[in-house]
Amino acid sequence: MGRLNWRGSMSRLLVQRAGLGLLTLVAISALLFFGTNMLPGDVAAALLGQQATPEALHNIREALGLNQPAWWRYLRWLSGVLHGDFGVSLASGRSVAGALMPRLGNTLVLALLAGVISVPLAVGLGVASAMREGGIFDRLTSILSLMSISVPEFFIGYVLVVVFAANLGWLPSLAMINPGMSLGERLAAITLPVMTLVLVVLAHMLRMTRSSLLSVMSTPYIEMAFLKGLNRSTVVLRHALPNAAAPIIAVIALNLGYLVVGVVVVEVVFVYPGAGQLMVDSVAKRDLPLVQACGLVFAATYVGLNTIADMVAILVNPRLKIPR
Amino acid sequence: MSPTLRARPPVIVMCAAVIVVLIVGAALLAPWIAPHRESDFFGVVWGPPSAANLLGTDNLGRDMLTRLIYGARNTVGIATLTTAIAFLIGVTSGFVAASVGGWVDTAVSRCVEILLCVPVLISSLMVISVLGNSIPVLIGTIGILESTRVYIIARAVARTVTVREFVSVARLRGEGLAWVICREMLPNALHPLIAEAGLRFSFIFLFIASLSFLGLGIQPPAADWGSMVRENAQAINFGLYAPLYPASAIALLTIGINLLVDRFATSQARPGGHAIEI
């Protein structure tokens, strides 16, 4: 396969995946819209709570256009989005982009830091475990990482706060970041949530690295490589890892996606103003434009990560590209 | 890996087996071995361990040990069922997608992506509002949601296996898709899949709890371990151990299962006669 041809097929794949990704996003937006719309209650009832009078409910619905059919509201929303307008929050009247962007930034910072720490750590520990399969190091790594996924993430958060904030007083218990804070203060504020997230995602990537490598290590061609007298680390890194990479990359993508999408519990425990809490609040208030915007951002994250994972897997192991 | 290591009787694996057997036994025999009834109240909230309550009492003053034993039933039962469902769906579709490729792969992968992308909060609320709230619905929901994760991994594993020589050889021989998947691909993909199964099983303990918290789950007074951690979590602020008991139960079972899985995977990972085909 010529180099030019190779590049051409990769970019074709990218274009194809991007196009399909857009279709996926439209499908997800429809699913989210009609799904949330189907849930009991609407924004008017959620806003007024127990104190709702029929007149006030009617007036809110009238003002927000909720009396129009759902498909009409969806199409209006969709055409707005196609023009780059994500609309305004039904509950607060603020612009959706204005509400989402700063929080999304916070979420990405947290996810990025946790990812930068956890991915190399997990892969490194996984490779080391696989090289010493059955040894003390392997067992200990397994047991410790498994313990960290045996408790809910909020509980890990509570324990870290009790130890590092309440008892030792080294770090703040709230991860609130304000514009006026210095870089050092910001880092101190998000240390505990980052630690929590690292503990939450570490085990999965570590175990998959280990078992995927082990599965490849027992194949004849690896034994052949050993017989040729190559040293262990060369065999593992050069020969085994590329063939073991696809599932590892898939698991990394899943976990990175989780770091962006699934951290609402950590946001709650550390009072970190991220996009997850915005999503939860907007679902509770049936604030559809906000639900849609958050949902799309999260979906785009998964779609993007999956695409990247597929492409990286091919780059690492070019045989995957062989047309079938 | 050296053969000597594998030949040595692995004490730790024996321990793991004993733990798993004990927990499964406790789950099966709960009504006979639990010291009290599931919803007997002893008055004192988060009471200390005593002769009557070996592990103390929980957030409503019920016997912790009894709740743990009954909780094992729900937790282990549901986790086993849902893991099985998730793997049946996820592995089958993942392997078919990877080995057929082309538009089948594209179509299935995009569908999975859509399911994966809907936040659990919304999907579980939708499930409740359409199907109501019962244990079968809980099991189906977790099974399907988890199968999307399994699919992604199974497809990735299968993709690497499907380009290996012995699979091409089998295809050239004219073997059918099912034969290739079951006889050639699965045995060579078993190690990562089993490892994933061990982890999925453990993730599901906590998933049950978070769905219960959202309102889709086991109805009180029945309990599952994850929810027991949640209900007792606050005690950690008072320096009490209450949440650590269910957390340790989960940890023990997680570690036990995964060590067993490691052992099983290692013993299966040797390719049998396939080496000849290369």
Add this chain to the structure above:
Amino acid sequence: MNRRGFLSGAALFGTVAGVGGGLALAGCAVPEDTIPSRGGALRLGMTGGSTSDSLDPRTFVDWVPINIGYQIMNGLVEIDAQGNAVPELFQSWEAQPGAIEWTFKIRRDVVFHNGKTLDADDVVYSINLHRGNTTSAAQGAVENILDVRKLDLTQVRITLRGGDAELPATLADYRLLVAPDGFTDWANPIGTGAYKLETFEPGVRCITTKAGSYWKPDAGHVEAIEVLVINDAVARVNALISGQVDIINRIDGRTADLLKRNKHFQVIRSQTGQYAVFAMNCESDLYGNNDIRLALKYAIDRERIIKTVLNGYGVAGNDQPIPRTSPYYNTDLGQRLYDPDRARFHLKKAGKGGLDVTLQVSEAAFSGAVDAAVLYQAAATGAGVTLNVKREPADGYWSSVWMRAPFCASYSDGRITVDGALSKAYKSTSTANDSRWRRPDFDKMANEARAELDPSKRKALYAECQRMIHDDAGALIPMFMDHIEAGTSKVQGWKPSAIFDFMGQRIGEKVWLAS
């Protein structure tokens, strides 16, 4: 009726729900400075905020925006620590006989943050925000107002549909805040309060700073107030312990006991009449039978629930909404206790050997609802009642379960007046009548009591109203729940609330920090 006479009447009987105040149960006797010191920043860690919050008083349903609202704006009438309606922007008032027509005098020389002087137009505009064609959550609360009219620059006349001898207390509603006439820019609210808005990040935090000289002589001590939204209970306590906030709201009974042992902290407990309720739909076939309702009322062990769920920070309910702390509380009604035999007796009378019912609950109804239901379940078994507890999602609970399920958990805040408590859920016309209990004779008596200016006659009528609810209604009220809040011992001037918590949410302008 001359004004002085009426005002003293109002002072004696003008209030209900929180009267008797709370019990100050500070962790230790915090020595209180008698002279408030000025300055410093007060940091409040609060639950009750969300990313969808707005500072438009029409949208106020949760505690964070309400608290911020009181920092920036003033109400018309204030409820003091004893539960009395006392003047705020309304300086004084008088009622015509029958309590249908009222004249209110507006305080002079009060200035908005934008420099405008407060007058009757502002007051009329602010009340009318919640009336007529409005989206306000307070619409139900001011429904009884027929007309609000400006008499001159400093006087307004309010005409009611039905007499209300306690109108000033009704006007103390937390949504009736005063903004300048024609004001609409709710992203940057302007009021007459002690503080002006600096930053508001919905669901995250809010900072206000002192707005020059404040018209109340003994309030507005600190220089700035920061409200941090901390919805997680454990995170809130940890924020207090690790010194990131000065005061937190809504702590549970066990945490209260823990903090009380530490001399760096104080705990304030208020009995404000908020109660939990398990509502039975009286229009359903099963619960339409009063013997079934009574059987279920006798099958619950209230004391055990209070001890276990509230750690003792509550008082047994007597299946009627008026708390013991109210001067109108009917002391002749015996406390209903856990009595399996009587429950069986009523079941038998209803022609049933046993009973199998489902109680739908959620933490959305009140904190601890699921636990309370599980305890109820255990007690009911002893009375021959199989009570299935069905935990519902908190999400959408008020839309899909409450007012729909035949037997479900619900909740009510304390009300300032007896009429507020009765008309919330017990009159035929109540929009929140979650037990669908409709008795025209009750409605008539409650309205008669509301318009009755003679305190002892009113008390007798309200006592009868309570008896009717206790004996017949579909509300099983297991307990009144205390409000508990905690803070560092540095906070001074802090007292229990008569209504809601955080000194009726006016804590920002009331407390000061010891230097």
